[in-house]
Amino acid sequence: MRILWMYLKPHRWLVLLSLLLAGASQVFTMIDPMIFGKIIDDYAHNTTHKTQEQLVNGVLKWMGLAVGVALLARVAKSFQEYTMRLVVQKFGLQVFNDGLKQTLRLSFQEYEDQRSGETLAVLQKVRTDTERFINALINILFTSIVGMAFLIWYAITKHWALIPVFFIGIVVLGGLTGLLSKRMKTVQRNINRETLQLSGAITESLRNIELVKSLGLTYPEIKRLRLFTQKIFNLEMQKTRQVRTLSFLQGTTLNVLRQSILFTLLWLIFRNVLSTGELIAMQFISTSIFVPLQDLGNIILQYREAEASIQLFDKLMHQPVEQKPEEPVEIGPLEELRFDAVVFRHKTATQNSIDEISFTVKTGETIAFVGPSGSGKSTMVKLLVGLYKPVEGHIYFNGVSSADIRFNPLRRQIGFVTQDTQLFAGTIKENLLFVKPDATDEEVLEALHKASCDALLARSAQGIYTRLGEGGLKLSGGERQRISIARALIRHPRLLIFDEATSALDSLTEEVISDTIRTISAMREQITILIAHRLSTIMHADRIIVLEKGHIAETGTHAELVEKKGLYYAMWRQQIGERRTVIAE
Structure with missing residues (x-):
């Protein structure tokens, strides 16, 4: 519980x-x-030596005191509940915020090994x-302990014989609680583990709901998730x-303890040590303590649940974050990017994903x-934006090694268009403001125009306030990609990356998006990096680097690489040349 x-x-x-x-x-x-016990002793049993006026005045005096004491108890309880609520809410807020901060600061490789639903x-x-x-600790356990201490003090002032009864009962109760609590600890850990797996599985299913429904996997998926719930x-x-x-066992022990106390109290009355009023007071006090203690099992359960959850939270907080x-060193506006013999290998891999990669590219x-x-x-892209760190070699931004710069300021100079377009459920404008919250409507419209989104805006009566649905479900693939391009352009990036930006599109839409990319590249306002499988989309590039098994196989322009008749030429013939031959025949 540290x-x-x-x-x-x-x-x-x-x-x-x-x-x-x-x-x-x-x-x-x-x-x-x-x-109440005092009233019983003084005014219920002793009535022969008191006048009616003395009886009324005495009872009213004690009843007024009782009302005052009850009022003080309620006032204290009210302020206690407020302060406790304040503490609990501040505690919960800080825990959640710190956990959220830690989650977003984790290195990207940690995300690759876990489900987002489990973290949430x-x-x-x-x-x-x-x-x-x-x-529960304060409202039940602590108040019961205070009550027990008060009861023991009250018992000591009456007779020593009451002390062993309380002591034996507390020892037996504590022993039973500790014994069964340890057994619950293991079970609770298993419950938390299965619950996290279920959360991750449900998140994955909902994220891929289109695939699940399209392939008729609804009921198999329900069956799979039911295994977790079972x-x-x-x-x-x-x-x-x-x-x-x-x-x-606790209830039985407490009942035996109460009966033992009652027997002892009756015995003390028989010995003229206690009065009837004191017996009644003792019984009321013990009842007010023992009734909450019957929930001790639930308190132990809540303790074990909190302990197991805190252990998982502690594990999350000790996962490595981005260094x-x-x-x-501040690099200013990005003007040059250089890879110098960069090597990268995944933690669980036996071979390098990237091996001795070197190149230089400048603005324009x-x-x-x-x-x-x-x-x-794909590994190259993650190295470019700092999601992966080189195992060997260096990446230089404006001549400064990536090990000496803060990546977040650099990333704010990057525009990123991915193969799997990541859009949010809000409006078109909100999706663009995600990367530049202070952008004006004019800037939003300008970015959309550059990304060839004019037809999309003209078709919608709500314009930039059109809602896209979760993940942009209301849009076609090409429309989602155009919104993604506009989002990349709105921050006027110094480094613009297109990662397989047209691979999931049909040939006609691919040509339109490719024209947009060529237009953006022709402006020469930034470093533009294209990652592609379809060679027709990168023919305009100033330089094409052909990768094979993590190595650079060849480099040159489209014409130069075709002339070399190497790997690029083979890929080109496969995608374009052979198709034309078939058509000609």
């Missing part, structure tokens, strides 16, 4: 105030039975479970049986990377 204390420590004075108020409320609440489930569950536990159900029932066993240089130039599947094109 993390729990770490997050509560900044609010320790509020926690202390809440504890004091909770204790005060409990003490005032238990004074009420003592007043960890953040939500740790907040919910710890808030419930803190509330496992969780079985574990929950196992936990429930343990909690019920604990609650039964920043101690003394970063367009450079393209092509190659067969698995040649390292």
